[in-house]
Amino acid sequence: MDLLLTYDVDTTTSEGRRRLRRVAKLCEGHGVRVQKSVFEIVSNDKDLLLLLNRLDNIINTDCDSIRIYRLPHEGFDDVQTLGIAEAQPHRDDLVL
Template sequence: MHILLTYDVNTTTPEGRRRLRSVAKLCEGYGQRVQKSVFEILSDEPGLLKLLDRIMRTIDEEADSIRVYRLPPDGFTTVRTLGQARLTPHNDALIL
């Protein structure tokens, strides 16, 4: 599956800034960071559920927001970019 994961983590507290780093670190294990709080993730359903479970145990449900969009198979390569944004190569081997 081609997934776009976007998040807003409330960073007004040191605890929030720690959560932000943790969420980013978790996502880095599953895909490519394409913007500060946007990841392109290649995963199967079990892998995605495992990631979401770990994120769920990391965030503050009252303060943070996670969105997980399913893209079409060409979603990463047909993205339109302006400014510094670039197409991001993915390592297909990530789909175990």
């Protein structure tokens, strides 16, 4: 499934800045960063549940927010961009 994940972590404290780094690092392991706090993710149900569980263990549910949008099947194949944004090759081999 194609997912769009966005997050807003309260960074007014050092603990909040730490949570922000942990959320970003976790998301980088699951998808492609397309903006500072926006990731495009191709996932299956099992990996999504694992990601949600890990995110829930990181964030402060009283002041942080994560939104995940399920896109239509292969929704990333029809992305329009403006400016310096580029469509990402989500299903190509990754080079690490």
